[in-house]
Amino acid sequence: MSSDLIREILLNNSTVFSRIGFTWGTNNxxxxxxxSSAPMGTAAPYIVYHDVGGVDGNPVGKSLxxxxxxxxxxxxxxxxxxxxxxxxxxxxxxxxxxxxIDGFVLDFFSDSHEEKETGLWYSIRTFTMIxxxx
Numbered sequence: 692m693s694s695d696l697i698r699e700i701l702l703n704n705s706t707v708f709s710r711i712g713f714t715w716g717t718n719n720x721x722x723x724x725x726x727s728s729a730p731m732g733t734a735a736p737y738i739v740y741h742d743v744g745g746v747d748g749n750p751v752g753k754s755l756x757x758x759x760x761x762x763x764x765x766x767x768x769x770x771x772x773x774x775x776x777x778x779x780x781x782x783x784x785x786x787x788x789x790x791x792i793d794g795f796v797l798d799f800f801s802d803s804h805e806e807k808e809t810g811l812w813y814s815i816r817t818f819t820m821i822x823x824x825x
Contacts, residue, residue, distance in 0.1 A: 694742050694757035694820070696787040697780065698724050701738075704779040710772050711736055735811055736763040736772050743817065755820045756798065766812045770802045773814035780818055791823040799800070 700720050701707045712722045723729070723737035743756040761773035780795040799817040806813065 693756060695726065696790055696792065696820070697740060697757070697759070698722070699787050700783050701776065701779055704775075705784075706775045707772075707779050707788065710775060711738060714787040715736060728785050736761070736768055738762065738772065738776060754820050755822070756817065757820065758815060758817045761814045761816070762811050763813075764811060766803055766805070769814045773800070773816055777816050793821040795820050 701724055702712065708720070708722060711724065713719060714720055723731070723733060725737065725739050727739065727741050729737050729739055729757060733734055738759055738761050740759045741758055743758055754802070759773070759776055761769050761776060763769040777797060777800070781797060784792055784794045786792070796819045797816060798819055800815060802814040804813050804815070
């Protein structure tokens with residue numbers, strides 16, 4: 692199991708898509724949402740996510756902890772994107788790919804970080820995804 696499932700959820704969330712999404716060709720949708728790191732030259736805003744850990748077979752099913760970093764050119768945009776991602780995930784339950792997701796729990800957040808080398812701002816959100824036992 693991996694947090695790659697969140698990509699589909701965020702791609703289909705109109706609020707998040709309005710911030711980091713784009714269309715190309717005939718009806719093709721894409722978002723600037725990357726595992727581990729963004730490709731060189733990626734324009735902000737964008738998000739990066741990665742798995743932190745997980746538990747298989749706990750009493751409520753399976754869980755996966757993952758972190759999302761929301762990058763933007765200024766502090767307020769970074770926080771707004773992080774809040775939109777948080778809302779999209781906390782309000783989601785249902786199927787993503789072949790997995791039934793029971794819900795997301797926000798475990799940690801931290802805002803207002805600036806990376807001096809690039810001048811970009813980022814906000815951090817750590818979630819636990821609870822998904823059904825097959």
